[in-house]
Amino acid sequence: xxxxxxxxxxxxxxxxxxxxxxxxxxxxxxxxxxxxxxxxxxxxxxxxxxxxxxxxxxxxxxxxxxxxxxxxxxxxxxxxxxxxxxxxxxxxxxxxxxxxxxxxxxxxxxxxxxxxxxxxxxxxxxxxxxxxxxxxxxxxxxxxxxxxxxxxxxxxxxxxxxxxxxxxxxxxxxxxxxxxxxxxxxxxxxxxxxxxxxxxxxxxxxxxxxxxxxxxxxxxxxxxxxxxxxxxxxxxxxxxxxxxxxxxxxxxxxxxxxxxxxxxxxxxxxxxxxxxxxxxxxxxxxxxxxxxxxxxxxxxxxxxxxxxxxxxxxxxxxxxxxxxxxxxxxxxxxxxxxxxxxxxxxxxxxxxxxxxxxxxxxxxx
Amino acid sequence: xxxxxxxxxxxxxxxxxxxxxxxxxxxxxxxxxxxxxxxxxxxxxxxxxxxxxxxxxxxxxxxxxxxxxxxxxxxxxxxxxxxxxxxxxxxxxxxxxxxxxxxxxxxxxxxxxxxxxxxxxxxxxxxxxxxxxxxxxxxxxxxxxxxxxxxxxxxxxxxxxxxxxxxxxxxxxxxxxxxxxxxxxxx
Numbered sequence: 338x339x340x341x342x343x344x345x346x347x348x349x350x351x352x353x354x355x356x357x358x359x360x361x362x363x364x365x366x367x368x369x370x371x372x373x374x375x376x377x378x379x380x381x382x383x384x385x386x387x388x389x390x391x392x393x394x395x396x397x398x399x400x401x402x403x404x405x406x407x408x409x410x411x412x413x414x415x416x417x418x419x420x421x422x423x424x425x426x427x428x429x430x431x432x433x434x435x436x437x438x439x440x441x442x443x444x445x446x447x448x449x450x451x452x453x454x455x456x457x458x459x460x461x462x463x464x465x466x467x468x469x470x471x472x473x474x475x476x477x478x479x480x481x482x483x484x485x486x487x488x489x490x491x492x493x494x495x496x497x498x499x500x501x502x503x504x505x506x507x508x509x510x511x512x513x514x515x516x517x518x519x520x521x522x523x524x525x526x527x528x529x530x531x532x533x534x535x536x537x538x539x540x541x542x543x544x545x546x547x548x549x550x551x552x553x554x555x556x557x558x559x560x561x562x563x564x565x566x567x568x569x570x571x572x573x574x575x576x577x578x579x580x581x582x583x584x585x586x587x588x589x590x591x592x593x594x595x596x597x598x599x600x601x602x603x604x605x606x607x608x609x610x611x612x613x614x615x616x617x618x619x620x621x622x623x624x625x626x627x628x629x630x631x632x633x634x635x636x637x638x639x640x641x642x643x644x645x646x647x648x649x650x651x652x653x654x655x656x657x658x659x660x661x662x663x664x665x666x667x668x669x670x671x672x673x674x675x676x677x678x679x680x681x682x683x684x685x686x687x688x689x690x691x692x693x694x695x696x697x698x699x700x701x702x
Numbered sequence: 703x704x705x706x707x708x709x710x711x712x713x714x715x716x717x718x719x720x721x722x723x724x725x726x727x728x729x730x731x732x733x734x735x736x737x738x739x740x741x742x743x744x745x746x747x748x749x750x751x752x753x754x755x756x757x758x759x760x761x762x763x764x765x766x767x768x769x770x771x772x773x774x775x776x777x778x779x780x781x782x783x784x785x786x787x788x789x790x791x792x793x794x795x796x797x798x799x800x801x802x803x804x805x806x807x808x809x810x811x812x813x814x815x816x817x818x819x820x821x822x823x824x825x826x827x828x829x830x831x832x833x834x835x836x837x838x839x840x841x842x843x844x845x846x847x848x849x850x851x852x853x854x855x856x857x858x859x860x861x862x863x864x865x866x867x868x869x870x871x872x873x874x875x876x877x878x879x880x881x882x883x884x885x886x887x888x889x
Contacts, residue, residue, distance in 0.1 A: 346852055365769070
């Protein structure tokens, strides 16, 4: 019985074993200790100190950004790792909007996936009641089960869309470089501005105030209902700025391109530019949802490094995007070459999990 | 050859005629030797992945649990006693997490014991199907001791140490599990 039982246990088919091993190796290799004995490279330290200088120049002591600076200059020691939960569930509360070659899907916290259909991209409504999704020149509002609530035909191919904080407006960017705004019920589609390629960002704490990069390469912050220009900082955005990210209070705006990140203090004026270490480039940057900590992904000599107050993850894979969890404790990283998402625990015990998917489009309640 | 290719890694060089022990590999990993990490991974991954699968009967959970165990081990290299083998350390993490997972799943009533996820039909053979089905009907603790004893070859004393339970409990669980399996498999 026992010899035969061993044979049977060894022979019992293990579904997807090869794929699982390949995925696991990608994650394990990426999490391997660096030969520099876990100390930051001088270049990364220099970048972090430079980032700290940005914040220092922008804010008085004691302001919210002070926390950001202190975290960077004097990072807390990570506590010892605690028992991890199985990673079939999302590591943080909420639902994840993900995309891969099959289309867009919602991943519930317990890991259940609901396919929404073949779309090029998607964005959550502010309370997670709807999903805005686009394919070609069609922009749709979907219920979380995939049902279409409304659909409009945009005049140009849609590249990205973002739902306003109160849910009553959607701003979308077209491939031809125009921003258009439509009401949350799909009515009143109208042009707002001609822009460069960066995806626009709604200002937190405001109803319908949108930041975008104008054709002249400057940030414009505008009330989309009245058309009033609220701010146009003097300094141009970095070349090839791809993303804009607001700090949670709507005071700081980070514009990130491959060769620089510029952080604007919209309330007080002024900005500071941070360049990556020589030979490297930034691939993503995003403010945490609950504090003025900027997660920055840099790539240097075939290695991607993720910093969020301290260095939290490094891998050989190319990281295309970083999305914070709602509680600000996890970063979900897009690693398209590995066809998986990597979740990195930012605050507290170091943990790294992987989930199937190629791109995260957002985290919602 | 296929293993190394599937990991997109160069094969270990031929000069490594003598198989390195875990301690030597771990030291090399700390120096940043990716080949050593690949060797450790290839050495331990199949067993911990299979063990997690046999306890959880959930392919996704098994992959996650085995992966987390490896990452947890990598993250605690400094505290690891190099005089000991890596395998029991990994197995302790895997089995504790797998048992916790099965208990939590049962508590959440996501799936009943009768509806445990099964492997893809096209790769199943009748004999293996019987074994998996019989194993699935055991409780998670019984599954764990059976896999530890009969797949990984631990002694009851070692299993007791791994799972923090008395040796007598291990023996009684093993005996009951084997009786139930024999009944299920008609032997």
